[in-house]
Amino acid sequence: MRIATWNINSLRARMERVLAFLERHDVDVLALQEIKAKPEQLDLTLLQEAGYEVSAHGLNQWNGVALISRVGLRDVRTELPAVPTWPEDESGVIEARALSGVVGDGLRIWSLYVPNGRELDHPHYAYKLRWLEALRAEGQRDLAADPQARTVLVGDFNVAPEDDDVWDMAFFDGKTHVTEPERAAFQAVVGAGYADLVRPDHPGPGIYTYWDYQALRFPKKEGMRIDFLLGSPAVQAAVRESFIDREERKGKGASDHAPVVVDLEF
DNA sequence: ATGGTCGGTCTCCGA
Numbered sequence: 001m002r003i004a005t006w007n008i009n010s011l012r013a014r015m016e017r018v019l020a021f022l023e024r025h026d027v028d029v030l031a032l033q034e035i036k037a038k039p040e041q042l043d044l045t046l047l048q049e050a051g052y053e054v055s056a057h058g059l060n061q062w063n064g065v066a067l068i069s070r071v072g073l074r075d076v077r078t079e080l081p082a083v084p085t086w087p088e089d090e091s092g093v094i095e096a097r098a099l100s101g102v103v104g105d106g107l108r109i110w111s112l113y114v115p116n117g118r119e120l121d122h123p124h125y126a127y128k129l130r131w132l133e134a135l136r137a138e139g140q141r142d143l144a145a146d147p148q149a150r151t152v153l154v155g156d157f158n159v160a161p162e163d164d165d166v167w168d169m170a171f172f173d174g175k176t177h178v179t180e181p182e183r184a185a186f187q188a189v190v191g192a193g194y195a196d197l198v199r200p201d202h203p204g205p206g207i208y209t210y211w212d213y214q215a216l217r218f219p220k221k222e223g224m225r226i227d228f229l230l231g232s233p234a235v236q237a238a239v240r241e242s243f244i245d246r247e248e249r250k251g252k253g254a255s256d257h258a259p260v261v262v263d264l265e266f
Numbered sequence: 267a268t269g270g271t272c273g274g275t276c277t278c279c280g281a
Contacts, residue, residue: 009281010273034281036273061274062281116281158281171268212281213271222268256272256281 001071001104001264003029005111005154005229006248007210007257011035011042011056011066014255018068019046021248021259028071029103030259031111033156035064057099064096065111065155071104083134086115086127097131105266107235112155117176125176128158132185140192143232150238150266153194154229156210156257159186161196164205165225177226194230197262198242209244210257218249229262238264 004027008014011032022030035042039056047054053073058064067073077100086095100110112135115128135153142149159182160166172178190196199207208223217223231239240263249258 013273034273062279118280168268215268215270217270 001028001107001266002026002261003031003107003109003152003154003229003264004259004261005031005033005156005227006259007033007113007156007227007255009034009036009255009257011064012037014253015043015046017248017253017255019050021245022047022052022068023050025245025261027261028069029107029109030068031109031154032066032068033064033111033113035066036061037064055099055101057096059094059096062093062095063113065099065113067099067101067103067109067111069101069103073101073103075102075108076100080110080135080138082138084127084130086124086131107150107152107264107266110151110153110155112153112157114156114158116158117182120174120176120179128176129181129185132157132159132182132189136185136188136192139189139194143193148234149232150234151194151232152197152229152235153189153231154260156227157186158226159183160224160226161186164207167206167208167222167224177224189230193232195233195236197229197231197236197239198244198260201242202244207244208258209260211249213256227257227260229260234266235264238266240265 056066117128209227211218
């Protein structure tokens with residue numbers, strides 16, 4: 001089974017790229033983030049004609065996650081029960097950051113869009129840390145209930161876990177994505193039993209999944225590795241290969257993130 | 267100048 005994650009930065013703007021990506025790489029299950037649409041705004045005709053089922057969770061123009069699957073999509077859940085909703089106060093913004101389904105022979109895949117954090121002194125940063133902690137707690141509970149569970153936590157984590165995961169640490173001094181608390185929160189999810197399925201096959205610096213639209217970051221190879229597929233032990237043992245589709249970042253109409261693909265054989 | 271760009275509720279905001 002070939003699974004993938006991709007921050008699409010608007011599904012409506014890139015539906016044809018999604019379809020071409022699925023068919024080019026023969027992808028079975030794709031988790032999307034930042035679909036920036038409510039489900040009723042999506043025209044899913046082409047995907048359905050290509051044999052895919054779709055579940056989308058979007059509440060407004062921000063955020064939004066989706067699952068696209070050709071191997072059956074069932075037991076769909078929106079939002080981790082323990083994950084707090086931003087904000088608890090007056091802004092009225094409603095978030096849609098997590099969606100899961102069971103695909104194929106009992107693989108649960110979560111499509112996750114971790115809060116960005118904005119600035120270190122912004123309330124959104126504390127929200128990001130709380131959100132990651134809630135994810136860790138939920139993931140740990142699930143594995144305690146069934147250590148053999150086939151679970152993947154995939155998506156845009158908005159954290160670069162190691163110095164090698166950004167092009168220049170000096171640039172990120174005082175910025176989000178690389179701070180010790182964010183990295184600790186990410187490692188806590190890993191420590192709960194969900195290992196990075198891609199990194200072992202792609203070591204060293206310069207392995208990125210995101211390049212800012214601004215400042216010619218892509219041609220200058222100045223990116224970040226912030227999109228991950230994390231898997232429970234049963235999934236880790238099933239990994240056969242993985243790759244980042246850098247080609248998808250090229251050309252007019254690209255998302256600012258590249259898809260990440262993992263092959264599993266249970 | 268660590269700039270330059272995207273998408274969407276579009277002359278602002280969030281990323």
